[in-house]
Amino acid sequence: MRPTARHLITALSSAMLLSGCVRPDPMVISQPAPQQRVAAAPESEPATPKVALLDEEPEEDKAEEIAFYDLAQAFGLKVSIDLVTGRRVLRDGTNTVVVMPSTKHILINHRRFPLEGMIRWKQGTLFLPAESSAFLAEWLERRPLPQVAHDxxxxxxxxxxxxxxxxxxxxxxxxxxxxxxxxxxxxxxxxxxxxxxxxxxxxxxxxxxxxxxxxxxxxxxxxxxxxxxxxxxxxxxxxxxxxxxxxxxxxxxxxxxxxxxxxxxxxxxxxxxxxxxxxxxxxxxxxxxxxxxxxxxxxxxxxxxxxxxxxxxxxxxxxxxxxxxxxxxxxxxxxxxxx
Ligand SMILES: [Zn+2]
The missing domain is CATH 3.40.80.10 (Peptidoglycan recognition protein-like)
Incomplete structure (x- = not known):
């Protein structure tokens, strides 16, 4: 069964709950990590409360991937498939994202973004490297700068x-x-x-x-x-x-x-x-x-x-x-x- 976007976000959240700068919710931190997430959880989190919590996932990248349809759904993009080339085209009215299986880049509004990993099929589902979501977030959800008026x-x-x-x-x-x-x-x-x-x-x-x-x-x-x-x-x-x-x-x-x-x-x-x-x-x-x-x-x-x-x-x-x-x-x- 294909996971929903909510599942995906939940999974990513727990996998990345290193949070560092932010102390994780005490309830979360006090719970044992779910078994299936053990591999992605920090294994050597410093135990002493005085040290800075870590900010980051380990440098050894976990090669996280995101299911294509979940990514599209999370960003409100509609998907169409080019049956000849196999490429997927995502649109939201103003933006176009082209995803081509077995390549290492995506096109966002005709601009090419190289990815660290391959876009690939796994068990009938197309997966993108997790960093794809950062590209999409950056390019499709660009927010205005803070207003000067009042702080x-x-x-x-x-x-x-x-x-x-x-x-x-x-x-x-x-x-x-x-x-x-x-x-x-x-x-x-x-x-x-x-x-x-x-x-x-x-x-x-x-x-x-x-x-x-x-x-x-x-x-x-x-x-x-x-x-x-x-x-x-x-x-x-x-x-x-x-x-x-x-x-x-x-x-x-x-x-x-x-x-x-x-x-x-x-x-x-x-x-x-x-x-x-x-x-x-x-x-x-x-x-x-x-x-x-x-x-x-x-x-x-x-x-x-x-x-x-x-x-x-x-x-x-x-x-x-x-x-x-x-x-x-x-x-x-x-x-x-x-x-
Ligand atoms: Zn931080």
């Missing part, structure tokens, strides 16, 4: 220390043309990268304290290359408030080592992961020092690698339904306005 979360006057660049950004005349005054990366971190960085993905650590060193130790239990993020910005607990630490995956990026922060292969490969120490779901908020450092770092990275502001994303935007990282108190709208 009570940041500007309600109750927060100390918010007279920093973010507040100033709000009072600037509407969107002056961006003069490229971007700070550059410290030379030790400026890497003549052999990959095309396209995204910046922002995380919180979901811990009150910590820094690159402690997160590296906990991630090391699971991944050979340790710390999944490229950069960590301290909150004054283990490292300085606003102190930027660079991780080994950034330094070794030209050796083919990807990030392990997004829960999504595409964003791990082409997305720079920045983690702010803190839990911004439990009432905690980034410190002004962290926001200033984040802005500087983002602007430097955007400038160095040609990353547009629209590609600066919250983790939850690349991992919808699986995490609410970097937490509901992260002031994304205001932050993006400041870029």
């Amino acid at each position: 009570p979360e940041l500007f309600d006057g109750s927060e100390p220390g918010l007279n920093d660049p973010l507040r100033r950004a709000r009072t600037q005349p509407a969107r002056a043309p961006r003069v490229s005054k971007a700070t550059s990366l410290p030379s030790a971190w400026r890497i003549n990268s052999n990959r095309r960085w396209r995204y910046i993905v922002i995380h919180h650590s979901a811990t009150d304290v910590g820094g690159a060193k402690s997160f590296h130790a906990s991630h090391k239990k699971k991944w050979t290359n340790g710390l999944g993020y490229h950069f960590v910005i301290g909150n004054g607990s283990s490292t300085g408030d606003g102190q930027v630490e660079v991780g080994p995956r950034w330094q070794r990026q030209n050796k083919g080592i990807d990030g392990a922060h997004a829960g999504n292969k595409r964003y791990n490969k082409y997305g720079i992961g920045i983690c702010l120490v803190g839990n911004f779901n439990k009432g905690g908020r980034p410190t002004p020092g962290q926001l200033v450092a984040l802005r500087r770092l983002c602007r430097a990275l955007m400038s160095s690698y040609g990353i547009p502001a629209r590609n600066v994303l919250k983790h939850q935007e690349v991992r919808r339904g699986h995490t609410d990282c970097p937490g509901k108190h992260f002031p994304m709208a205001a932050f993006k306005r400041s870029l």
Whole structure:
């Protein structure tokens, strides 16, 4: 029996419930994993509560696949089949997606997206690599950028220390043309990268304290290359408030080592992961020092690698339904306005 989209989403959710930045629902985490999901569950989740929860599925990719019809249904696409070529054409009125069995790419609105794996038949059902859903989400559900008008979360006057660049950004005349005054990366971190960085993905650590060193130790239990993020910005607990630490995956990026922060292969490969120490779901908020450092770092990275502001994303935007990282108190709208 073919699983329904709901089954699929449920299965993916449980398979990917590493969630990291977001503490999984305690009820879920306290339950033993269903037997059939054991293989996909993290096997070496750190047991101590003080370490950062992991953000990511293991680097050893599980070759997750999604049944074609479930994917189409999840995105509201109607399917037609070309009986001569065997290709499937999906449409939703404005978009067209072409899926050809036994190839390693899909066409979305005539644009070709190479996939990590093959589109293939299994037991009479056509399966696509799981990353296909990321492409579709990105291209078919592109959402508008946050509105500039009002962000009570940041500007309600109750927060100390918010007279920093973010507040100033709000009072600037509407969107002056961006003069490229971007700070550059410290030379030790400026890497003549052999990959095309396209995204910046922002995380919180979901811990009150910590820094690159402690997160590296906990991630090391699971991944050979340790710390999944490229950069960590301290909150004054283990490292300085606003102190930027660079991780080994950034330094070794030209050796083919990807990030392990997004829960999504595409964003791990082409997305720079920045983690702010803190839990911004439990009432905690980034410190002004962290926001200033984040802005500087983002602007430097955007400038160095040609990353547009629209590609600066919250983790939850690349991992919808699986995490609410970097937490509901992260002031994304205001932050993006400041870029
Ligand atoms: Zn995250």
